Amino acid sequence: MNKSKRYDIIIVGAGLSGLSLAWYLIKEKYSGQILLVDKSFAPTNHKTWCFWGKKDHPFADIAHRTWEDTYFSALDFSSKLSLKDHLYFCVKESDFKETILKTLQKAPNVNLLEEDVLDFSSNSHKAALITKDNNTYLANYIFQSVFMPSNYDASARKYPLIQHFLGVEIKTDEKIFDENTFTIMDVDSDFNDGFAFIYTLPFNKNRALVEYTIFSAKPLKKKQYKKKICSYLEDKYSLTKDNYIIKRKEYGEIPMDDRPHTPIYSSRIMNIGTVGGFTKPSTGYTFSRVHKYSKKCAQALATGLKPPIPKATSYRFRYYDLLLLRVLATNVPDSRKIFRSLFKNSPLDRIFKFLSEETNFIEDLMVLASCYYPPFLRALTVHPPFFTQFDKNNIANSEQIQTKENYLEDLGQIPDNSAQDFEATVEQNHLYETFS
Numbered sequence: 001m002n003k004s005k006r007y008d009i010i011i012v013g014a015g016l017s018g019l020s021l022a023w024y025l026i027k028e029k030y031s032g033q034i035l036l037v038d039k040s041f042a043p044t045n046h047k048t049w050c051f052w053g054k055k056d057h058p059f060a061d062i063a064h065r066t067w068e069d070t071y072f073s074a075l076d077f078s079s080k081l082s083l084k085d086h087l088y089f090c091v092k093e094s095d096f097k098e099t100i101l102k103t104l105q106k107a108p109n110v111n112l113l114e115e116d117v118l119d120f121s122s123n124s125h126k127a128a129l130i131t132k133d134n135n136t137y138l139a140n141y142i143f144q145s146v147f148m149p150s151n152y153d154a155s156a157r158k159y160p161l162i163q164h165f166l167g168v169e170i171k172t173d174e175k176i177f178d179e180n181t182f183t184i185m186d187v188d189s190d191f192n193d194g195f196a197f198i199y200t201l202p203f204n205k206n207r208a209l210v211e212y213t214i215f216s217a218k219p220l221k222k223k224q225y226k227k228k229i230c231s232y233l234e235d236k237y238s239l240t241k242d243n244y245i246i247k248r249k250e251y252g253e254i255p256m257d258d259r260p261h262t263p264i265y266s267s268r269i270m271n272i273g274t275v276g277g278f279t280k281p282s283t284g285y286t287f288s289r290v291h292k293y294s295k296k297c298a299q300a301l302a303t304g305l306k307p308p309i310p311k312a313t314s315y316r317f318r319y320y321d322l323l324l325l326r327v328l329a330t331n332v333p334d335s336r337k338i339f340r341s342l343f344k345n346s347p348l349d350r351i352f353k354f355l356s357e358e359t360n361f362i363e364d365l366m367v368l369a370s371c372y373y374p375p376f377l378r379a380l381t382v383h384p385p386f387f388t389q390f391d392k393n394n395i396a397n398s399e400q401i402q403t404k405e406n407y408l409e410d411l412g413q414i415p416d417n418s419a420q421d422f423e424a425t426v427e428q429n430h431l432y433e434t435f436s
């Protein structure tokens with residue numbers, strides 16, 4: 001039997017959400033013992049995280065680039081748009097990980113562990129982490145970003161869309177990019193199996209990440225994205241393959257999930273990040289939601305409070321997301337018209353505020369009124385406001401969340417099935433005495 005070790009908090013997954021939470025705990029001077037676990041801490045640079053925020057955003061210092069101007073183009077409308085109240089930030093995964101891990105390595109209460117996680121279990125007093133090497137680690141709370149909640153059923157989604165993209169970071173011979181203007185969307189009107197666009201982040205005059213992104217049900221073959229990028233570079237910048245070298249590739253599939261996930265894995269184990277439902281269904285943006293929860297959670301823990309349970313976003317914003325997902329899933333030409341009208345008629349700061357779900361109802365109406373509306377009216381008839389039950393499971397989820405919140409409030413009670421799972425796992429792993 002391998003010996004168990006005890007910590008105050010275990011964070012499982014040292015990706016965006018796990019590292020953000022650990023970083024905020026140190027920033028908030030949390031004094032408990034923290035274990036951060038990942039199957040590998042080796043440096044990776046597979047993702048470029050972008051988000052918008054105020055100039056003094058806590059991660060502003062590690063941003064690789066920021067922009068105030070963007071280019072948008074769809075159908076007959078093309079324009080350069082400017083931000084006044086926000087900046088658009090770009091953080092490289094490698095910079096983010098390196099900076100945060102350096103801070104964590106200096107913190108006396110943080111322990112890093114490289115192991116592959118097998119399972120979790122919990123009761124009303126402790127949560128347990130079991131690794132593939134049959135080691136167990138105990139804590140008051142576990143925050144995990146590695147496993148989907150066990151009751152998650154992807155097939156129950158109303159609109160099974162994914163945001164899929166392939167990007168190439170290229171270095172050109174000539175200085176051809178406007179480094180002060182990123183391209184938020186250059187909509188592809190020739191592709192009809194999904195809503196497709198090119199997204200470009202110019203890092204300097206001769207280096208940029210150029211991505212072909214599609215909202216549709218199925219990913220393409222890799223060579224199809226590459227072909228689109230090649231012809232875009234040729235049409236827009238007169239670049240042939242001889243004029244640039246590919247430094248890096250980036251591929252992603254982000255579920256545009258119209259149901260909130262269960263925020264609790266089991267008693268004392270929280271789901272965070274993508275598996276916690278932090279990804280906004282209609283956009284795929286996750287970074288800001290992760291950052292907001294991590295800060296709130298670290299502040300609570302540092303002041304001796306229980307961690308807040310990650311909440312589903314409000315009905316209002318989930319409802320708007322659902323309407324847009326319906327249009328994206330059923331009518332590509334209408335989707336183009338919606339984005340065209342949105343970027344043509346609304347200031348960019350207001351669009352970003354709306355997408356951050358920080359607008360009031362009047363501002364929501366201003367954004368919605370700026371959009372091409374017939375597809376939304378049709379979507380309203382399928383999903384009537386106030387009567388739309390997102391789906392049965394979703395209601396089950398809310399009840400379950402409520403019940404589990406009560407369990408966390410009153411730590412004397414735990415769900416029966418959780419207790420059984422817990423005992424079964426403990427027995428299987430010969431852990432009983434470590435808990436008694």
Ligand SMILES: Cc1cc2nc3c(=O)[nH]c(=O)nc-3n(C[C@H](O)[C@H](O)[C@H](O)COP(=O)(O)OP(=O)(O)OC[C@H]3O[C@@H](n4cnc5c(N)ncnc54)[C@H](O)[C@@H]3O)c2cc1C
Pocket residue numbers: 012013014015016017018037038039040046047048049050051115116117118145146250251252253254272273274275284285286287288
């Ligand atoms: C290519 C790409 C680009 C993206 N760009 C953006 C963007 O610009 N803006 C934005 O807001 N969102 C973006 N997203 C969406 C989202 O922000 C990211 O996917 C983000 O990394 C999710 O964070 P996370 O913590 O949930 O998961 P991850 O960052 O994937 O972290 C999960 C961690 O768990 C570890 N792990 C997994 N299984 C195990 C196991 N069994 N044992 C131990 N460890 C394990 C992994 O090694 C990993 O480190 C992007 C996604 C992708 C794929």
